[in-house]
Amino acid sequence: MTTKTNRQWRLAARPVGLIKDSDFTWTEESVPELGEGQILVQNKYISLDPTNRVWVTDVPSYLPPVGIGEVMRGGAIGEVIESRNAAFAVGDHVQGLLGWQDYYVGTGQGLQTLPKMAGVPLTAFMGLFSHIGLTAYFGLLDITKPKAGETLVVSAAAGAVGSLVGQIGKIKGMHVVGIAGSDEKCKWIVDDLGFDAAINYKTENVRESLKKHCPNGIDVDFENVGGQILDDVLSLMNLHGRISLCGAISGYNATEPVPGPYNFFSIISKRLRVEGFIVMDYYDRAQEAMNDLGQWLMQGKIKYKIDEADGLDKAPQALNKLFKGENVGKLVVKV
């Protein structure tokens, strides 16, 4: 059997601010012989998510930091090309933390085998039937328990999660306002995805625009950004509003400690419920979400978009697109 070369991005340093290529080392090593119980997976698509940036800090979070010298942690989809594990067959597509590399070798623990669905492209398992879809589904429906007629605000609304959240809000009968970073993104979420309104935070006064587009105040906020945008939202929340805290991307590249919102006290005066969540906690309920998301996709009620970077070597720079607001929809690297 021919020896395969495994190209890898390994963490070289804790990044300061935006990620630089020099924060990683590009290594090439031979793929080893499989041991008993192991599988060899060839990565097809690597998922780039804001949480990648959290994982490379040395602050303990919901997963331990990626160690210096380790292959960069990353969600991915790959194809099983060799197997010495009865749970996986050659040709299976699997999803999980396969890492920023060409090949994964291991027991397959924690990997999910993707169902074979005719007519559904592999990228649907990145942008919809994935942690992205689960995040949007449970983060909105389970955490905030929205009601028809309520007003929902979504930040990072043209991102992978935000774009789904707004559409699910519409399916549930909410008035949905998205906040995004370009006119193109705003046009997409309103014209193609059916949001009621969009705010370009780079050119508009967010608070004034929120006032205009949320005449009845804000009942539910799906928060991806934090910082000033969260403060603007807090200032217009209704009594007993709910905030689903999914992310705080505005602070992920900060080089100084980032304070919480200045309107923190309004959580008391408006009796808000602010709840954080991590999609991993919902993996055992994934089927609930997949059933609904699949049905909505077939009914044409929900769309997803893939923003594809070409080549494993592009991964570090492509990740920065998330923080510069340059991606539309789900950002992936085609390996």
Place this chain on the structure above:
Amino acid sequence: MTTKTNRQWRLAARPVGLIKDSDFTWTEESVPELGEGQILVQNKYISLDPTNRVWVTDVPSYLPPVGIGEVMRGGAIGEVIESRNAAFAVGDHVQGLLGWQDYYVGTGQGLQTLPKMAGVPLTAFMGLFSHIGLTAYFGLLDITKPKAGETLVVSAAAGAVGSLVGQIGKIKGMHVVGIAGSDEKCKWIVDDLGFDAAINYKTENVRESLKKHCPNGIDVDFENVGGQILDDVLSLMNLHGRISLCGAISGYNATEPVPGPYNFFSIISKRLRVEGFIVMDYYDRAQEAMNDLGQWLMQGKIKYKIDEADGLDKAPQALNKLFKGENVGKLVVKV
């Protein structure tokens, strides 16, 4: 009928930092004749609460700001001494927003008539059977749904609310750690009230002491203080912990905008639920709390302490004791 003189503190200016006497005007006016449907109440005890400080800022909160020139808003207990309203009899004791003055004249709307309970002093309706008791009871039990064996941290633990919260936590089988501002307060809450441990935030490293006294982490935080103390607590919260946001007294006298906690992101990574509440929302369920609190008082399971300032003229300066950490238990002014 003799004309009565009504001494009043009226708001003269928006205070900056700690309250000064000059932020108020001392006025004396005659009590008018009662109109049909009105009552005359002679104030006995005025309740001094951190929220008084919130009400005199010009920031909209859960009640509108006190207007310049208006009698200072304040909860109080008084005795009905004249009545042209069939709902109130002379001799009744009433409780409500009677204001910083000798006499209240009005329809009695929003006032509660206190039950006559043999052997229960009037001050019990300030320190226990009052907004204080309701705040502690519902803020802990309804907002955080604590379980026996969980660890509870209470800040401002020797204050009116905090001291009750810790005792209710003990009644519910929790491990209870209080944070307070003097050795005397710490001794009181441990030796007299039965807290498991106390931390003097003025002399100890709060985070290190929390680590020591909460070996299993923190499941529930009853937050009265905010600022650095909340950040220390956040750093030790367990997954799926709950924070009942009752107050943020550390910021009430700030002259610059106060940021939220620097550990705000841990709400996500630890999947915390942070919920604000205002006791007014629970007034319709008051009887539930009163039944339990009354029973616990009779069983000797709960104690309250009254910190009494003598004379209406002392009200503004006495209020500052809350922010200087000088009160122990429920701060009141005896009119």
